[in-house]
Amino acid sequence: MMKAVYKADRSKGIEIRELPEPVISDNEVLIKVRSAAVCGSDIHLYNWNDWCDNVHAKNPIIIGHEFCGEVVDVGSNVSLVKTGDLVAGETHIPCGTCMLCRTGKQHICQDMKIVGVHTDGAFAQYTKIPEICAYKLPADTPHDIGAIYEPFTIAVHGVLKDKIGGCSTAIFGCGPIGLFAVNVASVCGASPVFAIDINDYRLKIAQKLSDNVIALNPHRDKIVEIVKDKTKGYGADVVIELAGSPEATRMGFELLRKSGRICIIGLHSREVSLDFVNNITYKEATVYGVTGREMFESWYQAENLMQSGKINVKDVLTHEFPLEETEKAILTAQEGKCGKAIIKIS
Template sequence: MRAVLKTTRDKGIELRDVPIPKPQAGEVLVKVKAAAICGTDLHLYEWTDWCENVGAKNPLVLGHEFCGEVVEVGEQVKSLKPGDLVAAETHIPCGHCNMCRTGKQHICQDMKILGVHTDGCFAEFAVLPEVCAWKLPAATPPKIGAVYEPFGIAVHGVLKDHIAGLSTVVIGAGPIGILCAAVAEAAGASQVFLTDPHDYRLELAKSVTQNVKTLHAKRDDVIAVIGSETGGQGADVVLEVSGSVSGVRTAFDLAGKGGRVTLIGLPSQEVPLDLVNNVIYKEARIYGITGREMFQSWYLAERFVDKIDLERVITHVFPLEEVEQAIATVQSRMAGKVVIQVQD
């Protein structure tokens, strides 16, 4: 099969022919139909320090966000059969640790990540543990199935705590930020603001959402506008998705008293914060969000999927042969979600 491989610690990837993997007990073999590119894949492409920090495998088949059809099941697989359409939950839990045994498999103490610690989905076939295969309705378009995973992060982040009737700010209009704004709107937030320094992304966000107010992170005085739009109270909910130091600091400035700050983006360095004024005196609640709750976020995503135009978040589709171009498109930031169409 053709697969996108990372074989060295240097920048770049190779498209190569490799043997089709064999599903072991408790695993399924999936014919990959569509896969989506994520920031994690860019780290692996460049082989940044992050890859060493998380112990990424090398050689590695890249990719973790995907949708495909089960073509073979290993021994002991009970819930799936050939022909089933599935999306991948990319956090592979051990099933035995304290977290796994207390309903928090997505933060398993011995967690592996698909396409980071195990071979991924930028290939014609991929092996997935049965526990990580989320069965989709057969009519789901594969490219929509491929973005369920990042959609689930937005669902998890927004619905982690109350949202209905609350003023909400999302910082960062990458695909997950746009989806956070869309989920907040669909779940009944009273006002939703989205801020980013790229006009392209703000325009895209407007086309995906209905009443979300976009603010340019550099041209607009975001703190002043949100202060006045919330009657001087500050935001009830701030979701930080940019992962930038300034984004995190702005998130805490924007949150009102008793507000919540939900951190989704990953800053690459330590962030200095005024904890006294921005957290303690405000009695702010802070949540860290990683991945999706297994499988509460997936059930909720299913309920929101018809309310949100996921198709519009996908701005580019490339065939597998053009994976380099697909990655360059993500790097340009002039894109929403970029999907690779692998097989029909």
């Protein structure tokens, strides 16, 4: 038996339960989870709001999908990893046979399942994933760092989607992925990097990540004016939207320079009205939707960046909780008075 964070039904909340350990099939990997991290989607699942219905989330289910752990058993067909390897989990489970999977776009597979949303997840002492979703980490990776590879790779995907070196870059939303994006953009040569959020606690973390970060709060600062002023009146070369806010998105388009690119990563819970003619057509703006990670290019890039010694993840990992206090971790993340909340499991 094992301890796991269990979402029994649609009512608000979670519980810690003793459940049987997962049983693997020939193509699966059994993992003893070392560390996990709380994601925005865990907050949605905790509250069971519209997002859960929109993605057809399942219950009952063990939640949690950002994790790393040690391989303790592998199915008979598995050759990618072996017992004893430290692995992180790719959350998107691809079908492997659809047109998207067969054309290098497994991360947006037509029939994709998500760990901890559609299949039992990682806030547990043990979890299982298909072999294809196991990414072997350097053995000396600290477990809290291993646990945030998954969200870190989303930032890597968005920032490195197109040219970034030497580009002025405005990042809206300084939650954990936004902070990772600020960090990755700076390390990859973006400058200046405007970090924009209404949460001063998180802006303080952003400011710590690099000297060329300009932290701005729309409640206080005239964002569009400041960005244009610092970019000779042209606007930012690159905008990364992680706030999931219509206001932030409109502001992002407004301060994007002509021929600039904007990545929309944040999940908007409302429709966004936007003046297309002035913000996209006349600007010749390039708009990228970004979800998850390129499988597995973003993972290799993330590992190289982590190994470079130039990435500062430590300042983003502000809180740590034992598995038994996962509810507290989720509520702390929901409140926003934290960077990334880590759950230490074994």
